[in-house]
Amino acid sequence: MLYALSVAVALALSSVIVEATGGDWWPVVEALVDGSIKAPGRWGETLGVAAPLLLVALGTVISAKAGLINIGQEGQLLVGAAVAVYFSFLIGGPGPLNVVVLLLFGALGGAVWASLAGLLRFWRGVPEVLSTLLLVFVATQAVGYGLKWQWLLLADEASRGNRNLVSEQLATDNRIPRPDVFGNEFPVTAYVALALALAVAYVLARTVWGFRLRMLGHNPRAAQRSGVSSTTYGATALAIGGAFAGLAGAAMLAGGGFSFGNYRLVPGFSDNIGWTGLLVALMARERALPAVVAAFVFAGLRTGAGFVNSTGVESRITDVVQGLLVLALLVPPAVIFLRDRRRARAAATERV
Amino acid sequence: MIDATTQLAGAGGSGPSVPVVELIGITKRFGGIVACDQVDLTLYRSRIHGILGENGAGKSTLMKVLIGLVLPDAGSIRIDGRPCTIHDPLAAAELGIAMVHQHFSLVDQLTVWENVALGEAGRLKSAGVRDRVAAISRQYGLEVDPDAQVGSLTAGLRQRVEIIKCLRRDPHILVFDEPTSVLTPEESEQLFDTLREVVAAEERAVVLVSHKLDEVLHATDEITIMRQGRIVDRRPTQEADVRSLARAMVGREVSLRSERAAFGLAEIEEADREPDGGGEDRQSAETTKSDEPALRIEGVMVKGRGGARLLDDISLDLGAGEIVGVAGVEGNGQRTLGDLLSSLVPLDAGRVVVNGEGVSTGSPGAMAKAGVAVIPEDRHDSGVVLDMTVAENLLMVDPHRAARHGVMDKRTVTGIAQQMIDEFDIGCSGPDAPLWSLSGGNQQRVVLARELAAEPDVLVAAQPTRGLDVGAIEYMTDRLRQTAIGGVAVLLISSELEEILELADRIVVMSRGRVVGELSRAEATLETLGLLMGGSAA
Numbered sequence: 073m074l075y076a077l078s079v080a081v082a083l084a085l086s087s088v089i090v091e092a093t094g095g096d097w098w099p100v101v102e103a104l105v106d107g108s109i110k111a112p113g114r115w116g117e118t119l120g121v122a123a124p125l126l127l128v129a130l131g132t133v134i135s136a137k138a139g140l141i142n143i144g145q146e147g148q149l150l151v152g153a154a155v156a157v158y159f160s161f162l163i164g165g166p167g168p169l170n171v172v173v174l175l176l177f178g179a180l181g182g183a184v185w186a187s188l189a190g191l192l193r194f195w196r197g198v199p200e201v202l203s204t205l206l207l208v209f210v211a212t213q214a215v216g217y218g219l220k221w222q223w224l225l226l227a228d229e230a231s232r233g234n235r236n237l238v239s240e241q242l243a244t245d246n247r248i249p250r251p252d253v254f255g256n257e258f259p260v261t262a263y264v265a266l267a268l269a270l271a272v273a274y275v276l277a278r279t280v281w282g283f284r285l286r287m288l289g290h291n292p293r294a295a296q297r298s299g300v301s302s303t304t305y306g307a308t309a310l311a312i313g314g315a316f317a318g319l320a321g322a323a324m325l326a327g328g329g330f331s332f333g334n335y336r337l338v339p340g341f342s343d344n345i346g347w348t349g350l351l352v353a354l355m356a357r358e359r360a361l362p363a364v365v366a367a368f369v370f371a372g373l374r375t376g377a378g379f380v381n382s383t384g385v386e387s388r389i390t391d392v393v394q395g396l397l398v399l400a401l402l403v404p405p406a407v408i409f410l411r412d413r414r415r416a417r418a419a420a421t422e423r424v
Numbered sequence: 425m426i427d428a429t430t431q432l433a434g435a436g437g438s439g440p441s442v443p444v445v446e447l448i449g450i451t452k453r454f455g456g457i458v459a460c461d462q463v464d465l466t467l468y469r470s471r472i473h474g475i476l477g478e479n480g481a482g483k484s485t486l487m488k489v490l491i492g493l494v495l496p497d498a499g500s501i502r503i504d505g506r507p508c509t510i511h512d513p514l515a516a517a518e519l520g521i522a523m524v525h526q527h528f529s530l531v532d533q534l535t536v537w538e539n540v541a542l543g544e545a546g547r548l549k550s551a552g553v554r555d556r557v558a559a560i561s562r563q564y565g566l567e568v569d570p571d572a573q574v575g576s577l578t579a580g581l582r583q584r585v586e587i588i589k590c591l592r593r594d595p596h597i598l599v600f601d602e603p604t605s606v607l608t609p610e611e612s613e614q615l616f617d618t619l620r621e622v623v624a625a626e627e628r629a630v631v632l633v634s635h636k637l638d639e640v641l642h643a644t645d646e647i648t649i650m651r652q653g654r655i656v657d658r659r660p661t662q663e664a665d666v667r668s669l670a671r672a673m674v675g676r677e678v679s680l681r682s683e684r685a686a687f688g689l690a691e692i693e694e695a696d697r698e699p700d701g702g703g704e705d706r707q708s709a710e711t712t713k714s715d716e717p718a719l720r721i722e723g724v725m726v727k728g729r730g731g732a733r734l735l736d737d738i739s740l741d742l743g744a745g746e747i748v749g750v751a752g753v754e755g756n757g758q759r760t761l762g763d764l765l766s767s768l769v770p771l772d773a774g775r776v777v778v779n780g781e782g783v784s785t786g787s788p789g790a791m792a793k794a795g796v797a798v799i800p801e802d803r804h805d806s807g808v809v810l811d812m813t814v815a816e817n818l819l820m821v822d823p824h825r826a827a828r829h830g831v832m833d834k835r836t837v838t839g840i841a842q843q844m845i846d847e848f849d850i851g852c853s854g855p856d857a858p859l860w861s862l863s864g865g866n867q868q869r870v871v872l873a874r875e876l877a878a879e880p881d882v883l884v885a886a887q888p889t890r891g892l893d894v895g896a897i898e899y900m901t902d903r904l905r906q907t908a909i910g911g912v913a914v915l916l917i918s919s920e921l922e923e924i925l926e927l928a929d930r931i932v933v934m935s936r937g938r939v940v941g942e943l944s945r946a947e948a949t950l951e952t953l954g955l956l957m958g959g960s961a962a
Contacts, residue, residue, distance in 0.1 A: 280823045280830050286812065287820060293806040297766045297798065298821045299789020 074404040082400030086393040095385035107379025108372030116256025122371035123262040124320035128349025129363040131316025136358040138309035139289035144204030145317040146346025147211030148182040152318020154215045155181025167245030182318015183311040190310040194303045239337035248326045259327030273360035450499035459485040461653040472630045474644030478893035482653040491523045492516040522595035532575030578755035580611040599631045616643040717741040718913035719882045724774035734760040736937040742913040749928030750917040757937035762886040767791040797880035801887045807871045815841035815855035848873040865896030886917040
């Protein structure tokens with residue numbers, strides 16, 4: 073209800089802006105719908121984008137449950153992809169097995185990168201909000217550096233042609249399969265992401281580990297007293313958050329599809345999937361299952377936007393439209409959050 | 425704003441017979457609960473009006489209506505005879521209504537004068553505010569250093585700051601919500617003197633919200649008693665006595681023994697403190713005591729930030745079945761002692777031994793594992809997780825009880841929780857109710873239930889009855905006594921001397937992080953304890 077209202081307002085505002093700048097509003101809407109789900113093959117494309125978004129969001133959910141604010145997914149994702157591609161070529165091996173190796177090293181890379189922030193947090197008390205964010209920029213530079221040297225990530229001359237700064241392309245049998253479903257193609261990682269969403273929801277709600285993690289997030293002192301070590305649990309949660317982002321990076325690399333570098337690591341490879349995944353978690357209010365829906369919605373916005381650019385409306389205006397829609401999706405969770413908190417507070421003070 | 429209030433004060437100042445505030449038919453519902461049901465209240469100039477009631481009786485809600493924190497569902501408000509609606513605290517301030525809150529709303533990091541100036545509009549003139557603070561301090565005998573950092577002040581001083589903050593706005597209606605819950609007896613005494621002065625000399629109207637009978641009897645002119653959102657009685661204070669007030673407030677007879685502690689009655693007759701029925705049981709428990717103390721604290725020192733010694737060379741032995749009371753003015757290390765036994769702070773020197781085994785203090789859950797259960801001083805701080813369910817709170821320390829292979833079984837969780845809810849009579853809508861939906865007394869029962877379920881060897885109870893109503897205090901006191909009879913060593917940290925005198929076998933007094941005296945129950949009187957607490961006979 074709140075969402076419908078909020079999106080309606082955003083659409084109305086957008087229409088005014090588009091019309092005022094001399095564009096046509098209705099084709100923009102059609103393009104959004106066409107591009108995200110309606111046109112042939114498009115919902116598969118959208119799913120392909122939704123999968124890494126969901127993975128990133130799941131990692132964010134886990135960190136957030138421990139009371140930690142990890143906002144460095146963009147960097148963790150990039151490092152994950154870089155580590156994945158490096159080890160994939162280093163180890164080699166037969167196709168399907170190599171895909172598994174690739175994904176595992178992706179997760180490992182992301183986990184290590186996030187753990188740097190964890191180390192700073194629990195050893196030196198550096199706030200993880202800052203360290204995770206700043207490590208994004210370090211990651212971009214580090215991967216850029218790696219792409220300059222052949223012994224690291226750069227492809228050999230034969231395969232890179234006249235391009236600089238690209239990694240070797242993954243061989244056909246080292247890619248994640250993209251079976252055709254009703255005329256739509258998407259990598260099987262979409263199923264994996266969905267399964268992981270269920271798993272995360274289950275672990276958080278039902279296991280002792282998840283219980284204690286939530287306790288830590290809600291009240292660190294009560295948790296400490298009850299035997300939950302903020303260091304162990306917090307560092308683990310951050311590492312897992314990074315692992316999910318890294319996994320997303322590896323899955324993007326090997327999954328192909330819309331604008332993900334065509335099975336090669338390139339500069340700017342992460343393409344804002346990390347940031348957007350953060351928004352997905354925000355819209356889902358840090359819950360695993362709603363994140364599935366949120367990931368699809370954000371992915372749809374992205375794939376739909378590709379079509380909007382072809383309507384002739386100026387791209388800056390379509391950017392504004394997209395921004396408004398993102399905002400529309402994020403306002404209701406914020407409103408709900410504030411309302412809940414006010415209610416809880418009123419109840420708490422009322423009953424003291 | 426100040427102009428407006430003085431005008432108002434001037435306009436209505438025509439003697440005590442004219443009502444300053446009339447609340448008529450105020451009704452407020454929270455969900456299905458009726459917090460206030462058609463409540464009428466009239467306040468007069470130069471009068472102190474006591475509002476007495478248990479927790480959840482609706483007195484706080486009523487006051488929140490008056491200061492604009494809560495909008496009533498029905499009813500009307502008249503100030504100085506004029507009908508008005510109070511949408512927010514700002515509007516209330518403009519009408520000259522101010523409240524001193526039960527929980528302090530001060531910023532620890534700021535100094536006293538900065539806190540007083542907080543919320544003022546316009547430019548901040550430090551000299552002006554400082555002078556004003558000093559002037560108010562002098563005028564009302566509320567001595568406090570304007571430049572002290574609020575975080576370093578004791579509870580009593582903080583409250584003074586709150587009151588000064590209030591008075592600075594020169595309100596003509598002052599509301600005090602449970603003002604003495606954090607004060608020592610002397611501090612309370614002082615507070616009431618101040619109130620008298622404010623009322624007599626300056627014709628202000630004062631509301632005193634409380635659940636302590638003696639307080640209301642001593643300090644007020646008129647008493648309104650609330651129960652379950654309704655007004656059950658109203659009478660001039662001269663015509664009231666402890667017994668009738670208690671009956672009206674609780675709606676039933678309260679057992680004589682707990683009554684004393686519950687109502688914080690200062691006059692405890694010596695004869696009353698003779699060991700009674702419970703004492704004999706305890707004697708038999710004492711004979712089964714082993715030589716090894718259940719809890720031994722040896723030369724413990726804990727330093728705070730900046731190197732101040734929060735606990736300084738504390739040594740204490742606690743035997744099984746024994747209740748040892750830790751008395752002292754608040755802010756003299758009691759909180760740190762509680763934190764230490766909650767594995768929340770590491771030691772700088774000394775050691776803590778439970779049942780003959782040293783405990784690594786400060787490592788997560790170490791104390792709980794060693795068999796030390798804690799009812800913390802501030803349950804919201806380390807006792808409960810408000811955003812989790814009752815069941816989850818009950819299983820916080822030992823979730824494995826309800827788990828197999830690390831997975832918690834929903835049915836077992838609910839079963840265990842329901843059993844504890846029944847046994848401890850926790851008032852809630854069920855195991856899945858969020859903890860914040862419970863009243864303070866019931867939240868405290870959740871803590872008690874969980875801590876006792878762990879079958880501890882040592883139970884630390886820090887201010888266990890603070891902010892609880894009569895029934896809850898009675899319950900808590902009985903439980904503590906029974907726990908000790910069951911062979912558990914109980915450390916009772918309390919600033920309510922009556923509570924300590926009623927329960928403890930032995931009493932230690934803390935001052936400035938040190939133990940300054942130890943008394944047996946027979947030696948201890950309010951006077952001797954008071955002297956030690958004040959540091960007069962160390």
